[in-house]
Amino acid sequence: MNSENRSGLKERRLEVATRSRQRLVAHIAAGGTTDMADAAMENDSSAYCDPQRDQREKSRLFRQSPIVACFSSDVASAGDAFVFDLLGTSVLLLRSSDSRLRGYLNRCSHRGTRLIATRYGACRLESGRITCPFHAWSYDIEGKLSHVPGAEGFEQQLLEQRNLTPVQVREHLGLVFVQIQGQIEDGGIAAFFGDFHDEIAQLELSLLQPVHNFALDARSNWKYAMDTYCEGYHFSVLHRDSIGRDFFSNIAVFDDFGRHWRLCFAERALAALVDRDQSEWPDVAFSGIHFLFPNTLLVVGTLPQGEMCVRMFQLLPGQDAGSMTCLIRVYAPASVVADEERLSREFAYNDANSDITQEDYEVAVEGYRNLANAPDSFRLVYGRNEPALQAFHRALASALSEP
Ligand code: FES
Ligand SMILES: [Fe+2]
Structure with a gap:
């Protein structure tokens, strides 16, 4: 500005x-x-x-409907993450190196374990990836499954469908909004503010x-x-x-x-x-x-x-x-x-x-x-x-x- x-x-x-x-x-x-x-x-x-x-x-x-999760400054830099629990659905917000903020369910696609234990709050992904505390499946910042220990136990084709589940996220006026069901329409945030x-x-x-x-x-x-x-x-x-x-x-x-x-x-x-x-x-x-x-x-x-x-x-x-x-x-x-x-x-x-x-x-x-x-x-x-x-x-x- x-x-x-x-x-x-x-x-x-x-x-x-x-x-x-x-x-x-x-x-x-x-x-x-x-x-x-x-x-x-x-x-x-x-x-x-x-x-x-x-x-x-x-x-x-x-x-x-879109709900405020945090300020954009809570996830300001690449590798910053923020966890926001909404009615039992834990959402993981991640800032990638292209400055884009992405949202995922805070849920491992192997057996559903919580990836980051925090209920509400910021954390840093120093390694640039998220590793599940159960069997160490790991995901990159784009939510892609990037490493599976003992991968020979799973068919490749099955693993290809095991990326993190995306969640709708928008940023506007320094605020981050998430919506866990349905789509945030184009203009939906402008309509929200009115x-x-x-x-x-x-x-x-x-x-x-x-x-x-x-x-x-x-x-x-x-x-x-x-x-x-x-x-x-x-x-x-x-x-x-x-x-x-x-x-x-x-x-x-x-x-x-x-x-x-x-x-x-x-x-x-x-x-x-x-x-x-x-x-x-x-x-x-x-x-x-x-x-x-x-x-x-x-x-x-x-x-x-x-x-x-x-x-x-x-x-x-x-x-x-x-x-x-x-x-x-x-x-x-x-x-x-x-x-x-x-x-x-x-x-x-x-x-x-x-x-x-x-x-x-x-x-x-x-x-x-x-x-x-x-x-x-x-x-x-x-x-x-x-x-x-x-x-x-x-x-x-x-x-x-x-x-
Ligand atoms: S539940 Fe996450 S790696 Fe097994
Ligand atoms: Fe009061």
Whole structure:
């Protein structure tokens, strides 16, 4: 990308950040208002607990549609690999020397053994090939079976059909998408982004590099956990001693982009701007959540020295409606990732163990248990002040053609 385009994206990012900040300050000045949906909305508890609904979601949203697996920078160079488990199907992403990213099932074609043990995360293929830990069949980066010890035990013609099974992969805007069933159509990724395309483009995700990653398994439904990220109404109650100290409760700006959306919460520090002329406001840095349907949150923040960093939270359904995994991956600019001192200072904590995550997941586990045992007549309610929560459930219902 040329430098003109790049500065255009930076300008656009600043514009979005400035506009969000103006709206947040206006909400604070008005005594604590927030962006509102038209009306409150009810939802059946079966939307979370019904095993058939769970199966429909898994098929249509997670197997037959593109799902974000990682950033392109997780598999930046030839020989880099990334493993991503999606509903029990382990996908192996490999970067070859022609810079192409290829996807395969992480499954040996001899007797089906897992080739790389990692569930989620990056690794390097130093030898340039993948060797099965069971009988050492090995495959090259193009997925071709390249060596079979004791090959005389197998007919040549049989071995010729034993390459790795390809998986559909696409890269766009610094993100890697996989689809484990069916084809990703031409234009399928552009259609996926829709109106949200430019909002993700301006984040310039391709300039960020991985810092670290965590996985968190929970006995909850992935949507019940997702709901905790969709509103700041609970900050001063559930998170009074964590994020509630720095952010106002129930003050947010919400921008709807079809199935995707952006949500920004009001930092308490913004209160100081209410009585100041805008020309005196300090430089702005964006902070807010970009939600990519159906399960990925890009939480954009700013480091103490002004660089952007992104925490990606991905909520994945587990074995049944009451189990899930949250993947947390942290990304920062190359200059920060290269600076060990800054990394240990600014990224020392474990995101999966942070107070805010612990508080949210305790509610997600206990709340889900309650829902699973509630009578069918029990309906949850999402307030007008929870527009992102409403948008999330409306988009799911519409993608599944539920009422
Ligand atoms: S199962 Fe992989 S080499 Fe035998
Ligand atoms: Fe929360």
